[in-house]
Amino acid sequence: xxxxxxxxxxxxxxxxxxxxxxxxxxxxxxxxxxxxxxxxxxxxxxxxxxxxxxxxxxxxxxxxxxxxxxxxxxxxxxxxxxxxxxxxxxxxxxxxxxxxxxxxxxxxxxxxx
Amino acid sequence: xxxxxxxxxxxxxxxxxxxxxxxxxxxxxxxxxxxxxxxxxxxxxxxxxxxxxxxxxxxxxxxxxxxxxxxxxxxxxxxxxxxxxxxxxxxxxxxxxxxxxxxxxxxxxx
Numbered sequence: 001x002x003x004x005x006x007x008x009x010x011x012x013x014x015x016x017x018x019x020x021x022x023x024x025x026x027x028x029x030x031x032x033x034x035x036x037x038x039x040x041x042x043x044x045x046x047x048x049x050x051x052x053x054x055x056x057x058x059x060x061x062x063x064x065x066x067x068x069x070x071x072x073x074x075x076x077x078x079x080x081x082x083x084x085x086x087x088x089x090x091x092x093x094x095x096x097x098x099x100x101x102x103x104x105x106x107x108x109x110x111x112x113x
Numbered sequence: 114x115x116x117x118x119x120x121x122x123x124x125x126x127x128x129x130x131x132x133x134x135x136x137x138x139x140x141x142x143x144x145x146x147x148x149x150x151x152x153x154x155x156x157x158x159x160x161x162x163x164x165x166x167x168x169x170x171x172x173x174x175x176x177x178x179x180x181x182x183x184x185x186x187x188x189x190x191x192x193x194x195x196x197x198x199x200x201x202x203x204x205x206x207x208x209x210x211x212x213x214x215x216x217x218x219x220x221x222x223x
Contacts, residue, residue, distance in 0.1 A: 001172075009153075032210060043203065043214040044156065051210075089155055099144060099163060100171065101212065103155035 002027040004092050006104025013080050015113045023090035023104050024072040030092040033066060033073045034101070038087045080111045115139055117215035119204050125221045126194040134189040134218050136204030144207050145187035147179060149200040156203065162187055194222045
C-alpha cells in the first residue's frame with residue numbers, strides 16, 4: 001500500500017522567512033496530494049492541494065510542487081507570519097475522488113517573531 | 114451549515130467497556146471516514162464509507178466496527194476498549210477531493 005514520509009518533523013523559522021516541508025510517496029498510482037494545517041486543539045483543514053496533471057500550484061503565500069518521476073512533493077510558505085505556526089500534514093491518494101488518504105506524520109512549524 | 118459534527122467531545126472509558134462515537138454531516142457528501150490521530154503518527158484511516166450502504170476497512174481497523182446509518186451519519190463502535198485505543202478520533206466527509214473534518218473526540222482508555 002501507499003507510504004508517505006514527511007520531513008522535517010519540526011521546523012523553526014524567523015518571521016518573514018520561507019518554510020519548506022517535503023514529502024515522498026511510494027505508490028506511483030497516487031494522483032492527488034493535499035496539504036492540511038492543524039492548529040493546536042483544532043481539526044485539520046485543507047490549505048492547498050495538487051493533482052498529478054500539474055507540477056506546481058500557488059495560492060498567495062503558499063505553493064505546492066510535485067515531481068511525479070521522483071515521487072515527491074513539497075509545500076512552500078513565503079513571508080511566514082506567527083499565525084502560520086501549526087502542524088502541517090501532507091497526504092497522498094490513488095483514488096481519483098480523494099478516498100483513502102494516507103497521511104505523513106506531520107511537521108510542527110514554529111514562526112518566531 | 115454545521116459541516117461535520119461529532120459527539121462526544123471527550124470520553125474516558127475503562128478497559129473492556131464499549132462505546133459508540135457519532136458523526137454527522139449536512140453537506141450531502143457521499144463519502145465518510147474515521148481516522149485516529151496519535152502523537153508523531155499523523156492521521157490513520159480506520160474505516161471509510163464510499164457511499165451509503167457500503168463500508169470498507171482502512172489502515173487500522175482492528176478493534177473497531179462502523180455503521181453507515183444513512184447518508185448523513187457514520188458511527189464508530191469500540192466493542193471492548195483497550196488502552197491502545199487512547200487517541201483523538203476524527204470523522205471526515207467529502208464528495209470529490211477536499212475532506213472536511215469534524216472537531217474530534219478525545220478518548221482515554223484506562
